[in-house]
Amino acid sequence: MAITERKIFSVTDINKHVKEIIEYSFDGYTMVQGEISQLQKSQLGHIYITLKDEKSSVRCTLWSSRVEKMEITPKIGLKAIIKCKVSFYDKTGSYQLDILGITSSSIGKFHALFEKLKLKLKDEGLFDVKFKKLLPEYPKTISVITSLTGSVLQDILKILERRAPGINIEVYGCNVQGDNCSKSIINQLISINKKNTSDIVIIARGGGSLEDLIGYNDEFLARQIYNSKIPVITAIGHETDTTISDLVSDIRAATPSEAAEIATKKSVDDLLNNIDEYKKALSNSICRIIDNFKNALRELKNIIDKNNPSTKIYNYYQTIDIFHETLKTKLLSNLISKRNKINSLKIKLKGSNPVNKVDKLESILISKKEHLKSLITNILNQKRNILKLRENTIKDISPLNILEKGYSLVYSNNKLSNKTSSFKIDEEIKIRVIDGEILSKVNKIKRN
Numbered sequence: 001m002a003i004t005e006r007k008i009f010s011v012t013d014i015n016k017h018v019k020e021i022i023e024y025s026f027d028g029y030t031m032v033q034g035e036i037s038q039l040q041k042s043q044l045g046h047i048y049i050t051l052k053d054e055k056s057s058v059r060c061t062l063w064s065s066r067v068e069k070m071e072i073t074p075k076i077g078l079k080a081i082i083k084c085k086v087s088f089y090d091k092t093g094s095y096q097l098d099i100l101g102i103t104s105s106s107i108g109k110f111h112a113l114f115e116k117l118k119l120k121l122k123d124e125g126l127f128d129v130k131f132k133k134l135l136p137e138y139p140k141t142i143s144v145i146t147s148l149t150g151s152v153l154q155d156i157l158k159i160l161e162r163r164a165p166g167i168n169i170e171v172y173g174c175n176v177q178g179d180n181c182s183k184s185i186i187n188q189l190i191s192i193n194k195k196n197t198s199d200i201v202i203i204a205r206g207g208g209s210l211e212d213l214i215g216y217n218d219e220f221l222a223r224q225i226y227n228s229k230i231p232v233i234t235a236i237g238h239e240t241d242t243t244i245s246d247l248v249s250d251i252r253a254a255t256p257s258e259a260a261e262i263a264t265k266k267s268v269d270d271l272l273n274n275i276d277e278y279k280k281a282l283s284n285s286i287c288r289i290i291d292n293f294k295n296a297l298r299e300l301k302n303i304i305d306k307n308n309p310s311t312k313i314y315n316y317y318q319t320i321d322i323f324h325e326t327l328k329t330k331l332l333s334n335l336i337s338k339r340n341k342i343n344s345l346k347i348k349l350k351g352s353n354p355v356n357k358v359d360k361l362e363s364i365l366i367s368k369k370e371h372l373k374s375l376i377t378n379i380l381n382q383k384r385n386i387l388k389l390r391e392n393t394i395k396d397i398s399p400l401n402i403l404e405k406g407y408s409l410v411y412s413n414n415k416l417s418n419k420t421s422s423f424k425i426d427e428e429i430k431i432r433v434i435d436g437e438i439l440s441k442v443n444k445i446k447r448n
Contacts, residue, residue, distance in 0.1 A: 015090035022095055026086035032058070032097060033105055036078045049074055051082060051097070060084065062099040070102050079105045114217050117244055121219070126226045132250045133231040137266050139199035141168040143230075145188045146204045148173040152256045156204060159260035163267035170198060176205040181215025186224045193229055200263045201228065203245065204235040204256040216243040225249055235259035403434040420447045 009017075037057065038050035045064030050057050060082060062074065074080065083101035088094075121127065142160065146152050153171065160169055172188040175181045185203060192198050203225075205216075215221070216236050222244045225232050234249040235256040246252040253259035305311060350356070395401060403409070409432040412422050423429065423442050431438040 011093070012090070015088075015093050018093075019088035019090045022086060022088045029083055029085055029100055030097075031081055031083055033081045034058075034079075036074055036076055036080060039074060039076050047074060049099070051080070058097055059094075060097040060099050062102075066099065072102055072104055074102055081105050114244070117217065117219055117222075118247065121222055121244065121248065126222065126248050131226070135231050135233075135251065135263065135265065136199050139164075139167065139263060141170060141198045142200045142202065142263050143170045143172060143192045143198040144202045144204065145172045145174050145185055145192075146202075146256070147176045150206060152204050152206050155257050156202065156260045159257055160264060163261065163264040167264070175215070177212045177215060179215075182218035182221040185215075186221055189224050189228055189232075196229070198230050201230050201232045202235065202256075202259050202263060203232060203249070204259055205237070206256070207237050213237050213243055216245040218244070221245060222248045233259045233262055403432070408433045420445050 032051065034051040034053045034057075036049055037052045038048075040048045042048070045067060047062040047064075047067065049060040049062060051060050052058075062070070072078075072080075081103050082097065082099055083103075084097040084099050087096060087098050089096065125131065144153065144156055146156070148171070157169065157171075160167060170192075172192065174184040174188055189201065192201055213236060216234075225234075225245055226248050231250045233251045233253055234243075234246045235253040235258065236243050236246055242252075251262055253262055410417055411430040411432065412427065414430075415422070417423065423445055425442055425445065427442045429440050429442060431440060
């Protein structure tokens, strides 16, 4: 009887209740760590993953719209940290993790160590540009430290052979990943520096994951590269990968092929082109030297001609002629000056004659008189015009002027009035018209 009194839930009710509890408990996004043990990709591009640890596993879904946004590509065996939302599918009564982001748990540890070492070496100045060594333009020997197998070495050798076929290449094998990677590279660097016959060292390897490049983030390797007497070019991983070795090296190349091109800045073609340029430069230099000799010979010839006795005598004759002409010109100039002075005195004496002065003064007097008369006439005309203008102005502004137009002025108590409020019944008023005054009395007042 007690059992029948209990509330009976449907499966749907239970699942909805569980869904609310689970999704409410994990509101927002959650970080889950585990190892990817299974991975399946659907035709629509969705990726279904099983994430497990030592005791349990959980199903995860990476929807196709988010696949390209992932920092790393999920793969079986990856120890990952998944950013996700916990969702419950109430139709089947199961829950799963909707993936929002994936990072490698080992990458986080490696990245922290990388940043710590990077900051330490930076503070010590190992990355400073002022300590970077310059590459020689025409290296005779290039040492390559890389794996003896694989395409990296072949790519480097092919480019070096094409760009500088006469160059000496020394290859030093090393481990490009694993525990012995950094140690093997250090040993080869020490050997190359002891031998001291190389002009450039290239440290190269192909692309790989962050775990594969751990050996190139070794502190001892970084210090060995920094202390190398020979310039070091690094070409490690892809263009987007940056290791401690790249930061401390003298030049960092994006790829091994680029490292080979950087090491041989001046290729055979460049040298051939330079030879043509040197030929032109040498030809121009020889032409300039010959021109300089010609100019020097001309100057010497001019000096000899200048010091020739015949030339000197001819120059003396020319000097005498010049002095003769100069003296003649000066005498003539003095004569003309004296003659002009006499004429000037004659004119001055003539101008001082009293009769001429009287005539001149009379002429000036008559001119002054006419000028004065003209001034007085102009002043009188101006005054008449001003008087006429003022007369017209007074006439225009006169209050009596309006009477000529048919209007009249009404006075109440001897005051000019223009409002009904100024008048009273039976009051005497005065009306002024153009030819006199009219006395009247107010009989009626009507306001508008």
